[in-house]
Amino acid sequence: MATFVEITDPADPRLRDYVALRETSLRHSMEAAEGLFIAEGTKVIRRAVEGGYRPRSFLLTPRWADELRDLLDGCDADVYLVDFALAEQVTGFHVHRGALASIERQTRHRLEDLLELERIVVAEDIVDHTNIGAILRSAAGLGWDGVLLAPRAADPLYRRAVKTSMGAVFSLPWARMTDWEGDLDRLKQAGFTVVALALREDAVTLDEFAAGVAPGQKLAVLMGTEGAGLSDEWLAQADAVVTIPMGNGIDSLNVAAATAVVCYTLRPR
Numbered sequence: 001m002a003t004f005v006e007i008t009d010p011a012d013p014r015l016r017d018y019v020a021l022r023e024t025s026l027r028h029s030m031e032a033a034e035g036l037f038i039a040e041g042t043k044v045i046r047r048a049v050e051g052g053y054r055p056r057s058f059l060l061t062p063r064w065a066d067e068l069r070d071l072l073d074g075c076d077a078d079v080y081l082v083d084f085a086l087a088e089q090v091t092g093f094h095v096h097r098g099a100l101a102s103i104e105r106q107t108r109h110r111l112e113d114l115l116e117l118e119r120i121v122v123a124e125d126i127v128d129h130t131n132i133g134a135i136l137r138s139a140a141g142l143g144w145d146g147v148l149l150a151p152r153a154a155d156p157l158y159r160r161a162v163k164t165s166m167g168a169v170f171s172l173p174w175a176r177m178t179d180w181e182g183d184l185d186r187l188k189q190a191g192f193t194v195v196a197l198a199l200r201e202d203a204v205t206l207d208e209f210a211a212g213v214a215p216g217q218k219l220a221v222l223m224g225t226e227g228a229g230l231s232d233e234w235l236a237q238a239d240a241v242v243t244i245p246m247g248n249g250i251d252s253l254n255v256a257a258a259t260a261v262v263c264y265t266l267r268p269r
Contacts, residue, residue, distance in 0.1 A: 123153045145172075
C-alpha cells in the first residue's frame with residue numbers, strides 16, 4: 001500500500017524527480033541517468049501502472065489522490081500530497097491535471113521482437129516529442145502492431161510524448177534501431193515491404209498502393225522529418241514510394257497527421 005506524505009516545501013529533496021519538467025535537456029540527462037520517466041494525468045498514470053510499469057513515487061493534489069485511490073492501494077510507493085501552487089513551483093509549468101508520477105523505465109522490446117509483426121511504422125529522426133506520441137497513438141488506435149524508431153528519434157517515454165500518446169506507449173510494442181542504415185535491410189529480410197512516404201514525382205498515390213496490398217502482407221512504412229523528409233539513404237532502400245494526394249496549394253500534412261492517414265488506409269484487413 002502506498003505511503004501518503006504531505007509536503008509544503010518546494011525544496012524538499014523527495015521531490016527531486018519532478019524538478020524543472022519543462023527543461024528538456026536537463027530532463028533528458030536526468031531521466032536517462034536515473035532510469036525514470038514522468039507520467040502526467042490520471043488516465044496516463046493508470047495505464048502505465050496497470051501496464052506493468054513500477055512507480056517510484058506520485059505527486060498529487062488531494063482531489064486526484066482520491067481519484068486514484070484504488071490504484072494507489074496496490075502500489076508500494078510514496079504519494080506526495082501538494083497543492084497546485086507548490087506543484088507549479090517544483091515542475092515549472094501549470095500542472096492543470098494535478099497528477100504526476102515518477103515511474104521506472106523498462107526496455108520491453110528490441111528490433112528482433114518487431115520482425116514477427118505485420119504492420120509497423122518506422123520513424124526516422126523525428127525529434128518532436130508530440131509527434132512521436134501522436135504517431136504511437138495513431139498506430140495503436142488504427143490497428144497497427146508496432147513502431148520502430150531511428151537512433152536519433154525522440155524519446156517515447158518523455159513526458160510530452162507519453163501524454164500525447166494517451167498511454168499507447170505502454171501497450172504498443174516499440175523499439176529503437178541500433179544501425180540507422182543497416183536495420184532497414186533486416187526488415188526486408190524478415191519479409192516486410194518497405195514503403196516510404198515522400199514527395200517525389202515517381203511516387204504512387206496512397207490509394208493506388210493500397211489497392212495492391214495483399215492480405216497478410218507485411219508492411220513497414222517510413223516516416224521522415226517535416227522539414228527535410230526522409231533521407232536519401234532510406235529512400236534508396238524503399239520498395240515503394242507513396243504520397244498522399246493534396247489540394248488547395250497544400251503539399252503535405254504534419255507527420256503525425258500523415259501517419260494517421262497512412263495507418264487508416266493501410267490498416268490490416
